[in-house]
Structure formats: C-alpha cells, structure tokens
Amino acid sequence: MQQQHDLLNKKLKQAIDARTVVEDARKHQVEVLSQFAAKLSLSCKGLDIELDNRLAKFRSALKKGVDFNLLSPFIDDVLGLLKHQEAKQIALQRELNNSVTDAGKQLQKVKGLPDDARRSLRHLLDHELNNIQSNHDFIPLLSKLVIIYHQALQAKLSTKSETESQIKPELAAELLNLANDLVLEDESAEQIKAVKNNITHNDCIDDLLDSALKIITIITRNMSKERQSAQSFLISLNQTIEDLHHSIVSTSKHSESLSAEYESLNKQIEAKIKNLNTQTQQATSISSLKELVEEELKSLSDDLIAKEKLEQSEREHLLNSFNDINKRISHLESKLSTYKKRLNEQRYKSLLDGLTKLPNRAAFDERFNHEFHLFNIQESDVTFVVLDVDHFKSINDRYGHSAGDKTLQVIAKALQKSIRKSDFIARYGGEEFVLLMTGMSIENAVSSLEKLRKNIQAIPFKFKDKQVEITISLGATQLKKGDTPLIAFDRADDALYKAKNEGRNKVCISK
Numbered sequence: 104m105q106q107q108h109d110l111l112n113k114k115l116k117q118a119i120d121a122r123t124v125v126e127d128a129r130k131h132q133v134e135v136l137s138q139f140a141a142k143l144s145l146s147c148k149g150l151d152i153e154l155d156n157r158l159a160k161f162r163s164a165l166k167k168g169v170d171f172n173l174l175s176p177f178i179d180d181v182l183g184l185l186k187h188q189e190a191k192q193i194a195l196q197r198e199l200n201n202s203v204t205d206a207g208k209q210l211q212k213v214k215g216l217p218d219d220a221r222r223s224l225r226h227l228l229d230h231e232l233n234n235i236q237s238n239h240d241f242i243p244l245l246s247k248l249v250i251i252y253h254q255a256l257q258a259k260l261s262t263k264s265e266t267e268s269q270i271k272p273e274l275a276a277e278l279l280n281l282a283n284d285l286v287l288e289d290e291s292a293e294q295i296k297a298v299k300n301n302i303t304h305n306d307c308i309d310d311l312l313d314s315a316l317k318i319i320t321i322i323t324r325n326m327s328k329e330r331q332s333a334q335s336f337l338i339s340l341n342q343t344i345e346d347l348h349h350s351i352v353s354t355s356k357h358s359e360s361l362s363a364e365y366e367s368l369n370k371q372i373e374a375k376i377k378n379l380n381t382q383t384q385q386a387t388s389i390s391s392l393k394e395l396v397e398e399e400l401k402s403l404s405d406d407l408i409a410k411e412k413l414e415q416s417e418r419e420h421l422l423n424s425f426n427d428i429n430k431r432i433s434h435l436e437s438k439l440s441t442y443k444k445r446l447n448e449q450r451y452k453s454l455l456d457g458l459t460k461l462p463n464r465a466a467f468d469e470r471f472n473h474e475f476h477l478f479n480i481q482e483s484d485v486t487f488v489v490l491d492v493d494h495f496k497s498i499n500d501r502y503g504h505s506a507g508d509k510t511l512q513v514i515a516k517a518l519q520k521s522i523r524k525s526d527f528i529a530r531y532g533g534e535e536f537v538l539l540m541t542g543m544s545i546e547n548a549v550s551s552l553e554k555l556r557k558n559i560q561a562i563p564f565k566f567k568d569k570q571v572e573i574t575i576s577l578g579a580t581q582l583k584k585g586d587t588p589l590i591a592f593d594r595a596d597d598a599l600y601k602a603k604n605e606g607r608n609k610v611c612i613s614k
C-alpha cells in the first residue's frame with residue numbers, strides 16, 4: 104500500500120511540474136505579445152491625436168500587466184480608429200483628385216491649347232490621375248505647377264499674331280526652380296533631368312506647357328508608387344493586429360475552458376482522496392481495505408492520466424499559436440524596420456538638394472529661423488551671406504544644361520570644403536547659395552569670404568576643351584537686433600546686387 108501511495112505522490116508531483124511548464128510558456132508568450140503590441144502602437148504615433156491617446160492608454164495597461172479580457176476593448180477601439188484613419192486618407196485623396204481633375208478640365212476647355220499638350224492632358228486626366236493617392240509633400244508643388252501652366256496658357260492666348268514672340272524666360276525659370284525642388288529617385292530623377300534640360304534650351308510657351316505637363320505626370324506616378332507601398336504596409340499592419348487580437352481572444356477562451364475542466368478534475372481527485380481516507384479509517388479487514396484502496400487508486404490514476412492529457416493538449420495549443428504569432432511578428436517587424444528606414448531616408452532627402460547634395464532651401468529656412476531664435480537670446484555675432492554664380496545662364500547656353508549642372512556640383516563641393524565646420528551652407532535655388540557663419544562678425548568674415556571667392560575663381564573648369572573661369576559674387580550682412588529673417592535676407596541681397604552691379608566676382612557688405 105505504501106508503494107501505491109508513493110506512486111500516487113509521484114504522479115501528483117509530475118502533474119504539478121507539467122503544469123508549471125505550461126504556466127511558464129504562457130507567461131513568456133504573454134510577455135512577447137505585450138512587448139510586440141507596445142512596439143506596434145509606438146509605430147503608429149503621430150497619425151492621429153485620438154489614436155495616440157488610446158495607444159498611450161493601451162501601452163500603460165500593458166505595462167501594468169496583461170489581462171486579456173480587459174485589453175480586448177482597447178484593441179477593438181484601436182482597430183476602429185485605424186479603420187477611421189484609412190477612411191480619412193481615402194477622403195483626402197478623393198479631394199485632391201477632384202481638385203486636380205477640375206483644374207485639368209478647365210484647362211481642357213480653353214481654346215488654343217496645342218495638340219500635343221491637349222493629348223498629354225487627356226492622358227493625364229484619364230489614366231494617371233486615377234492612380235494618385237494623397238501625399239502631402241507633393242500637393243503644394245502640384246498646385247504651383249497648375250498655376251504656372253495657367254500663366255503660360257494665358258500668355259499664349261494673349262499673343263495676337265503667330266509671328267509675335269512666344270518666349271517666356273521668366274516662366275521657364277520658375278518652372279526650372281520648381282523642378283529643382285523635386286527630390287526623386289532612379290527613373291523619375293532621369294526623366295526630370297531631361298525635362299529640365301529641355302526647359303533650359305526651349306523657353307517658348309508651347310514647350311513650357313509640354314514640360315509642365317510632363318512634370319505633373321512624373322509627380323503623379325511617384326505619388327502613386329509611394330502610396331502603394333505605404334498602403335501595403337498599413338494593410339499588413341492591420342492584418343497582423345487583427346490576427347493578434349483573434350489569437351489573444353482564442354487563447355484566453357481556450358484557457359478559460361481548460362481551467363473549468365481542471366477545476367472539476369481537481370475537485371474529483373480531492374473528493375476521491377478524501378473518500379479513500381475515510382474508507383481506510385472505517386475498514387474492518389485488511390482484505391477489504393486492500394480491495395478498496397486498489398479500486399480507488401485505479402480510479403485516481405485514471406483521473407491523473409486525464410489531467411496529464413489535458414495539460415499536454417494545452418501545451419500543444421499554446422506552442423502552436425505561439426509559433427504562428429512569432430512568425431507573423433518577425434515578418435511584420437522586418438517590414439516595419441524597412442518602412443521606417445525608408446521614411447527616415449525620405450525625411451533626410453527632403454532636406455537635401457538633389458543635385459549638389461547640400462542642404463536645400465527648406466533645410467536652410469529651418470536653420471535660419473533657429474539661428475534667429477538663438478541670436479535673440481544670446482546676441483552673439485552671426486554673419487549671413489548670399490552667394491550667386493556669375494553669368495551662369497551663359498554656361499548653360501554655351502555648354503549645355505549638363506555642364507551647368509556639373510558646374511553647380513563642383514562649386515557646391517568647393518564651397519563646402521572652404522567653410523568652417525560650424526558654418527552652414529545651403530543651395531537656396533538655381534545658382535544661388537546661402538551661408539550662415541555663427542560666432543563671426545562681418546568684419547572678421549570678410550577675409551574668409553574673399554578667400555572663398557578666390558577659391559572658386561581658381562577652379563580649373565574645362566568645357567569643350569576650353570579653359571573656363573567661373574566666378575561668384577557675394578553679399579554679406581550681420582544679424583542686428585530687431586531683424587527678422589526677411590529683413591536680414593533683403594540686406595544681404597542688396598549687398599549681392601551691389602556686387603553684381605560693380606562688375607561681379609566681388610564681396611560686398613551691407614551693414
């Protein structure tokens with residue numbers, strides 16, 4: 104009988120150990136799920152204030168410990184908001200499509216549109232625009248393009264005779280500046296380059312109309328590509344969150360039903376042990392006692408086997424759902440990191456000038472405002488300079504747009520090399536650069552600026568086997584109390600104007 108008791112004890116111990124393993128696996132799974140859910144929720148930050156707030160609550164609930172039943176309504180809320188977000192995006196996109204389509208249709212109604220332009224416009228309205236999805240960065244550019252297109256068209260319509268000049272250099276320059284602001288990649292970058300080349304060589308209205316339409320087409324294709332990739336990411340994000348939700352709910356339901364079974368089995372075992380105890384005490388003979396114990400032990404051992412099976416099935420169920428979710432998590436995590444990398448790259452690129460790789464105008468505006476803020480607090484010396492390549496148009500005209508581009512790249516590199524680490528240089532637009540020299544008075548800056556001017560003049564440019572000297576003019580000023588960025592810019596611009604008027608290749612200052 105002692106032997107049978109030992110066996111019973113051993114089985115009970117095994118059952119307790121197996122249960123501990125199941126509990127540990129479950130705890131670990133819950134931790135991984137919680138961490139993942141917290142990470143996912145952080146990746147949605149910034150989409151929408153309400154969504155941000157719910158996700159913050161969700162994260163704090165996760166931190167306090169996970170009770171899936173309590174989390175379930177949170178997840179439902181977040182899912183609802185994500186769907187709402189998607190609907191908002193679609194509405195925005197529809198609005199953009201409508202406004203661009205309206206503008207295009209108005210243009211189509213105008214008489215005197217060149218045939219080629221009419222054809223491109225129809226193609227754009229019928230095919231390309233359907234692919235546009237909302238992308239806020241491109242919207243201002245598209246609006247500007249439509250305005251330039253309108254202006255060019257008005258100019259064309261107001262030309263009285265066929266022979267009257269239809270050259271519009273100012274519109275060509277505007278269009279070129281706009282094209283310079285576009286940061287695109289691969290095939291699109293090449294297409295924009297070709298359009299820019301065309302604008303430099305042909306500034307007659309018909310060509311400008313054609314170039315404007317080409318730029319719109321390139322932009323819309325890019326918007327569509329960008330949106331598709333964002334959409335596919337959002338879809339998989341949604342899908343995984345939904346799967347996660349289902350899995351959590353089903354695991355918790357499964358656990359609930361198992362708990363009930365456990366409880367009833369435990370009660371059964373307890374009752375049998377109790378019964379065994381009373382029966383043993385009441386037994387009158389060894390043989391009846393033996394018979395009774397054997398019978399009860401057999402029944403107890405059946406219960407323990409049933410319990411073990413139950414645990415085995417729970418372990419398997421947990422392990423399966425754990426592996427499944429793990430796979431989805433790793434897949435989504437790798438997607439998330441690629442997407443984040445791309446977003447960071449885009450943010451970085453959106454502040455860089457595509458041609459010279461110097462900071463662009465947007466980056467400069469941000470920095471200029473920041474320096475003004477510091478200047479107002481510290482009042483330390485800051486010199487601001489506008490630099491412009493002399494007779495740059497003639498380089499384009501004589502040696503071609505690509506030579507012009509190369510020149511800007513070489514000059515940008517030389518400028519970057521000639522300034523201090525603490526200085527900030529940017530391409531402001533076209534052949535104009537801006538320089539911020541912090542901790543430097545205008546008196547001290549002049550000699551460095553002279554050196555800079557001479558460095559550029561000394562670059563041995565060679566086009567079509569001809570040695571060409573290229574120079575820059577510089578206008579400098581020092582920030583003063585009461586200045587606004589605009590006032591300081593205008594003062595430096597005045598100095599630049601003076602330098603140009605006094606024969607170029609010069610540094611002028613304006614106090």
Ligand SMILES: Nc1nc2c(ncn2[C@@H]2O[C@H](COP(=O)(O)OP(=O)(O)OP(=O)(O)O)[C@@H](O)[C@H]2O)c(=O)[nH]1
Nearest residue numbers: 279283492493494495496497499504507508533534
């Ligand atoms: N190759 C090339 N040309 C550009 C780019 N951006 C602007 N331009 C050209 O730069 C030229 C600037 O000409 P203007 O503003 O008349 O000035 P400029 O010829 O430099 O003459 P000054 O400034 O008076 O010395 C225009 O012909 C623009 O088309 C660009 O990214 N690449």
